[in-house]
Amino acid sequence: MKKTITTVLCAGLLATLAAASPAAAKEGLSWRDCGDGLQCAELQVPVHWGDPRGKEITLGLAKLPAKDPATRKGTLFINMGGPAQQISVLRQTKDSFADLTQWFDVVTSDPRGFEASTEVKCPTSYPIPEDVEWVMPDRATYEAYRADNRRFGEGCAEAAGPLAGRLNSWQVVRDMDAIRGALGEAKLNYFGNSYGTVVGQIYAGTFPDRVGRMYLDSVLDHTDTSWIDWLTPQAKTQEGNLRRFAAWCAGTASCALHGKDLLKVWDEVMARAARRPIPAPGAGAKVTVRDTLIASRSPVAFESAWPGLAKALAGAHAGDATLFAKFPAGAPDPALSRVMYCADFPYPTKYREVKGLERRLRAVAPRIGWTSAWVMAMHCGGLPKTTTYPPRPINPRGLPPILVANGDYDHATPPAHGRRVAAALKSARYLPAKGGHALYWSGHPCVRKHVNTYLTTGNLPAKGTTCGPASS
Template sequence: MAEADTRTTSPTAIDWKPCPDHETAECGTLRLPVDRSRPEGETFDLAVARRKATDPDRRVGVLLVNPGGPGDSGVNYTLTRAEAQLSAELRSRFDVVGFDPRGVGGSRPVMCSKKLLDARPSVYPRDQGEFERLAAYNRELREDCRRHTGPLFDHADTLSVVHDMEALRKALGERRISFFGHSYGTLIGEQYAELYGDRIRAMSLTANVDHSITGTREFLVSSATSAEDSWRQFVKWCDRARSCALHGRDVPAVWDGLLERADRGGIRDPEQPGRTLDASEIALRVFKMFYGPDWAEAATFVARLDAQRPETPAPGEPPETGQPLKAEPFAAVFCQDWRFRPRDHREFARLTAAERQAAPHMRGSPRVHAALAGCVGWPERVNNPQHDLRLSKAPKLLMMHSRHDPANPLSWAAEVRRQTRGRAVLLTYEGAGHRVYDRSDCTRDAMDGYLVALKVPHDGSTCAAADPADGD
């Protein structure tokens, strides 16, 4: 049975007002300290959005949501995506509340000079000199972002976000909250459960992140293996689906040949005339299409690039936006959450070779490689170092994960579940893609039943691949 309303009185209420362009939702801010150890110091405003339960008489409570990133906006999710991605049952029974984590969106975003961001060197240094130039660039960019962002830059880690979420719970006047976290949002959920487990009514985590990994090689290789697995699923689909733009061709040969042409500077960017795409950029764009999975789009993109005639591209410049600054929170979060710091080119080259061996076609995990390279040259100390998850007061958590997730391997979810020591169950969606909850009736019913009525699926449960792209 669903629980009764868990509201209480809070001395620090949010001043809710109708959201601009979204009058059926409410927006507000919560003023919080930048540095939790200095509550009387500088503050920032945490941006929050809420869609109230559409059936208030059957309201269960508050469902906080975070869509991941790091850098995705919980406010934007609540205003523009929740109605399509969350079931009518969840929206009728919960106040859906999203917030922008510190450093993101409307919560004092991390800002950096666009000109400097555009000058980023290759994340594949070929020798010690290029490695040192990458480190020097990262240090320069870090100082630039700190200067334009202010003190919050040094406190953009997920552990600080977890304390913000607890302050938000109090401001909402809730004794306990329910939480839905996706991808990097699962790290917020995991650490909230670790510190504030008795404040949780229910917590569902999809596409889980394992924050216990301390070995850089293990992190890179596991990510690369997941990316390569998704590439193989894409190839299998192309072999059987007539709708694939590469159907009937040797897809691995086409793909490998395309990346080799890109290595020689022979592939033009169809979106920016005069600019070429290197192999890592092509791999990253296709990798992001695997999130859907949008396999038809990926095949069309690859076929379009492969069909290009060899020619020398005309010189061109990226289009000017007229904005000197750009929001760029990823490194500020990631490099304060993970202590991965390759010390020299020899170590970096060994890591790159290991991930390419694990993913010979995708050449590693494009996004994770770039994330690691972005931390080269950063200080060794991090605010939120990796550690095994330790839960003592949290209720039973529901974890859901795709077997063929391109970004976060299923092994990460299995390891997190193991660390909970019986305080979580893991349900596996047997298909592909990064999203899990809205893939099928099976996945939706499992999470809805858990969040609404606290009906916990059996550990090890599965949901069949349901999307035609996953199983036809």
């Protein structure tokens, strides 16, 4: 029987939440200049939408105003992912959305718990175990990590006060609908990127009659209730990226392993590092198979990193793993991010469960894709139980046309996730693109053209439309 995604909510609380209907937010927003071309405002909403007359929290909003009122078509609400703060990110990346201000006021909000909204400051940082990332070597190491992560999560819950248990997309979607009302919009035009697509899916299923135009970029599927089905596309995409890396090397004279079977070299390096750490004299260390996987997992997905990864593999194959030891670690997630992430995706985190998923992924992605089983476990392992909103099917009735796009090489939000969500939405059109994560945001010209046309006219790309590489 498949391991399914379940919730820790008791039946009584579920019934309460299901019956609760969002109260209308206090109408009207008072915008003020807050620098960098942005205007800012605040909105009061219930701390718990299951009790809309209870205590309130503040949502911080920011707006990039439309350039010309004469050509303005309305408001576009954006969420760039995370889950994380949005306003400070918009300040840094506003040029990426400049095209949209030809037609829209571009509005965003820090989600509850983050920065300009009522903020939760976890008293300690989440644990970062030494020399271990993505894959735990044994049960004892993993259980020690779970204990550390539990202490971190308990500290966050205490700091959250009334927001404890209220940090999930069930609440955020209702915050978003309150923002729609305060903006005076009958329908919500929405642009969700990465984790922002989770919010978009839930909003579409909750308020289908309030959806205007919706674009979902780099979709993370919140409709699939089988963990192995959810993970397998990530693992296969990662494995496919490794094969693309090998093909690039075979056809590129400057590749450090040109003329050799890169996948054979990969297998030999991993096997050697598993038996005995490979010396890394230039870093004063030795490199294990876990180190090589850590150093390889992200570079495999990015073509710009392939020359350096090939050099690292060649060096390790020759007995010097210094370049692997010097690879930068992945970017950390904001502390509160994993709390909300694991509330929306309550992943099975017992050691035997994760190992079981790993074994099944090894059957389809034996070189590197199987490591996908551990990513969520590292986020969620040991966190105290909370109110969750796990994946579930979408009710697509009454939805307008929606545009969905995913990059063919994106292992974090793989194309199979986007295709599955587009099919579940019924009214959606899927736009495949040769590329990676955050297609519009990263400047993919073909994707941007189709998105701008859809958002301004409502016209979806013709069936069968595809986007090639961004450079073509």
